[in-house]
Amino acid sequence: MSFELISPNTLRDALDLLDVDDPSIRPFSGGTALRLMMKSGVFSPSKLVVLRGIPDLSGIEISDDGSLTIGALSTLAEVETSALVARQVPVLAGALKHLSNRRVRNVARIGGAIAHGDPHMDLPPLLSALNAEVIVESRNGRRHIAVEDLVIGYYETLLEPDELIVALRIPAQDDWHSAYRKVTARSADDWPALGVATSISHEGKEIRDIRLVVGAATERPTRLDISEGVLRSEGVAGLPRAVEAAMESVEVMDDSHGSATWKKALLGVELRRSVEEILGRNA
Amino acid sequence: MTKKPIKFVLNGREVQAFVSPDDSVVDLLRELDHFGARESCGQGLCGCCTVLIDGVSVTGCLELALLLDGKRINTVEGLDADGQLSAVQQAFIDTGAFQCGFCTPGFILMIEQLLDENPDPTDDEARDYLSGNLCRCAAYPEILSAVRNAAMKRKTAQGADA
Ligand SMILES: Cc1cc2nc3c(=O)[nH]c(=O)nc-3n(C[C@H](O)[C@H](O)[C@H](O)COP(=O)(O)OP(=O)(O)OC[C@H]3O[C@@H](n4cnc5c(N)ncnc54)[C@H](O)[C@@H]3O)c2cc1C
Ligand code: FES
Ligand code: FES
Numbered sequence: 001m002s003f004e005l006i007s008p009n010t011l012r013d014a015l016d017l018l019d020v021d022d023p024s025i026r027p028f029s030g031g032t033a034l035r036l037m038m039k040s041g042v043f044s045p046s047k048l049v050v051l052r053g054i055p056d057l058s059g060i061e062i063s064d065d066g067s068l069t070i071g072a073l074s075t076l077a078e079v080e081t082s083a084l085v086a087r088q089v090p091v092l093a094g095a096l097k098h099l100s101n102r103r104v105r106n107v108a109r110i111g112g113a114i115a116h117g118d119p120h121m122d123l124p125p126l127l128s129a130l131n132a133e134v135i136v137e138s139r140n141g142r143r144h145i146a147v148e149d150l151v152i153g154y155y156e157t158l159l160e161p162d163e164l165i166v167a168l169r170i171p172a173q174d175d176w177h178s179a180y181r182k183v184t185a186r187s188a189d190d191w192p193a194l195g196v197a198t199s200i201s202h203e204g205k206e207i208r209d210i211r212l213v214v215g216a217a218t219e220r221p222t223r224l225d226i227s228e229g230v231l232r233s234e235g236v237a238g239l240p241r242a243v244e245a246a247m248e249s250v251e252v253m254d255d256s257h258g259s260a261t262w263k264k265a266l267l268g269v270e271l272r273r274s275v276e277e278i279l280g281r282n283a
Numbered sequence: 284m285t286k287k288p289i290k291f292v293l294n295g296r297e298v299q300a301f302v303s304p305d306d307s308v309v310d311l312l313r314e315l316d317h318f319g320a321r322e323s324c325g326q327g328l329c330g331c332c333t334v335l336i337d338g339v340s341v342t343g344c345l346e347l348a349l350l351l352d353g354k355r356i357n358t359v360e361g362l363d364a365d366g367q368l369s370a371v372q373q374a375f376i377d378t379g380a381f382q383c384g385f386c387t388p389g390f391i392l393m394i395e396q397l398l399d400e401n402p403d404p405t406d407d408e409a410r411d412y413l414s415g416n417l418c419r420c421a422a423y424p425e426i427l428s429a430v431r432n433a434a435m436k437r438k439t440a441q442g443a444d445a
Contacts, residue, residue, distance in 0.1 A: 002285075005304050005349050035345040036326060038305070050350070101415020102393070103342045104327050189414045 007050040011057065011166065015139050017049045020162040027051055027164055029073060029109035032100075033116045057111075057166055060084050066172025072111030072134075072165045077102065079110055089170055091178040095126050098182055098189045111165040114147065117155040120191045120257070124151050125215030126180045128223070129197035132170040138163040148213070151220045175208075176201045177281070179274040183266050185257045192216040193257035194266050198274040205279055207235050212271065217252045217263040224250065227271065239275055243268045289352035293317070294361030302348040308334055308341070311348035312358065319359035319388040330416035333389035334358050340396050359388035362395070370440060371395050374433035375426075382420035390416050394430055403434055 005028075008014040019025050024046040028034055031050075037043035051057065057073040060082050068088050070079060079085055080096035096105065099113075099122045113123050114134060128148040136143050136159065147168075150157050159165070178199040184190035195215040201208045210231050212224040226249050227242035234241065247268045252260040286301040293315065302311055309322045309332045322344045323331040332343035335357040362369040371394045374380070381387045390413065397404060397412045404412070409430045418426065 003304050005347065031347065032327060032342070032345055035347070039325060039345075052350075097411070100327070101330070102396075102412055103330065103333060103340045103415055106339050107341055107346065187414060 003045045004047045005050060006047060007053045009053050009055075011054050011137065011164070014049055014051060014054060015137065015162065015164065017047070018138075018162040018164070020138075020160050022046070023161045025049065025161070027115075029112040030075070030104075030107040031112075032104050032108045033112060033118070051109075051111075051164070062088065066174070068170045070110055070168045070170070072109060072167055074110050076100075076105035076108045076110060076113060080105060089130060089173060089178075091180055092126065092130070092170070095122055095180045095182070098184075099123070100191075101189055110168055114150065114168065115157060115159055115165055117151050117157045119151075119154060119218065119220055120216045120255075122180070122182060122192055122195050122215070125195050125197040125213040125221040126178075127168070127170070128213045128221055129178060129180075129199040129211045130170055130173065130176075131199070131211065132168060134165045135167045135169060136163050137166045142166075144169075148221070148223065154219050156220075173199075174201075175203070177278045179277050181270045181274050181277075183270060191257065193255075194263050194270065196267065196270040196274055198271070198278060200275065200278050202279060205236050207231050207279075210275075212246070214246070214250060214267060216257070217260075217267060218250060219253060222250060224271070231275070236275070236279060239272060242275075243272050246271050287349060289349060291351045291353065292355045294357055294364065300348075304347070304349060306348040308332075308336075308343040308346045308348050308351060308356070311351070312343070317358055317360055321385070321388075323385070324417075328415065328417065329386070330389040330393060330413075331386055333392045333416070335392060335396070340393055357392075359391055362391070369395065370436035371398070371429070371433040374429040374436060378425050378428040378432050379422075380425040380429035381418075381422050386416060386418045386420075390418070390426055394433060397430070398434055398437060402437065404430065406431075 026045050028048040029051045058071040061069050076096055086093045132147045133144050176199050181196045182192045183194040185193045194217045197213045199211040210228050212228050213221055215221040224246045226245040230238040230242040247264050252264045254260045286303050288301055290299050309320050312320055320332045320334050320343045323329045325344045327342045327345050334343045337355050371391050406427055
């Protein structure tokens, strides 16, 4: 395998190296996902554009409106141990503790974790439930994409080959409370067999609004809109119906982490538990 | 394939090497006769290939060797540089925390890091921190004793220094 490894020092230089018509030229941040693909032979790059030397893509900041901006090159370990993240979005710090192991989190970057597009990822469903967006840049300018819209299929995202995620923005959560329930088949920090991300805006047991997203069991992170509708109109009394609707409406896939039948049953259980957990926790 | 020259500091010593783009850090270390980091799963799961790069634990089977240019790398071979085993190494011997020893360098480097960050970890914290290190001989209970034992040794040594 022969490829070129280039380490630009500025964002501009990195963007200049990418080519919208050539997906064999790839941005490389932590490289943990790319290296697995290269080692197993599913991806042979012609050029890897190493982003690690670009100074303005790291750091975690809070704005006056309470939103967090996380530079795309922040490592997962930096996000996991950030005091700002712990205060503003504790659910994210908690989820990162069980996302792979410490060594991978020391190297993997938040931008890579969002851009990868593998359906078995913990962050895309969770960040969708948190209503987060990514800021994306190419030579032609910037655009914002909701994380919920980013992954459009199996390893397929809205990102063009010449675009880079420069930052992740998580809005202030105000009266929204969240949970992420990860089910694994082997160790606690294994790739998820199922991930259920839930955010609820509520007062006591009264649900004002809700966002439910399932990951790892489906081809891409999927919003459970029917169940959301039931809970919005019927409140917590509609929980059994919402659970039933989720199990009926979502197309669940078999994989090496478990059968579709098993995952579907778990989806029902974990959805119920996550709603009960949030309402119980903040009662 | 075209090799490129890189320079880095290996266990305190400056080294130059020529590496291919797809060489991993473990590949390079073997060429330099360092066999402590070894590849087992090759997928980031088992920790047998653990090294420290600029003081942070990294998966040596995934990290590209070219990216070592200008960095500091530490391996298990450097722990007894002053002729004395580190507290963690000695704790492994005292508690018998291995059978075949294949996983041991990785565990030792991770535990050095754990104790640097958290000098007095609970068993659960240690289990969490070490969840990415696998031991096929299943010496896990002894490895946890080694963590407790090493934490104590480090504290005693600090007390003696003070
Ligand atoms: C042992 C192991 C266990 C794992 N377990 C889990 C798990 O339990 N849960 C989970 O969610 N994940 C898991 N992962 C996957 C891990 O989260 C990803 O490998 C990692 O987050 C990818 O980040 P990276 O920086 O290494 O990406 P890279 O490998 O550098 O890149 C990944 C993809 O994103 C692109 N890319 C990178 N940065 C950018 C950017 N800024 N803009 C645009 N595109 C970009 C690359 O071109 C590539 O397509 C595991 C990985 C390993 C190795
Ligand atoms: S060999 Fe690198 S993690 Fe297993
Ligand atoms: S001692 Fe044999 S693998 Fe751990």
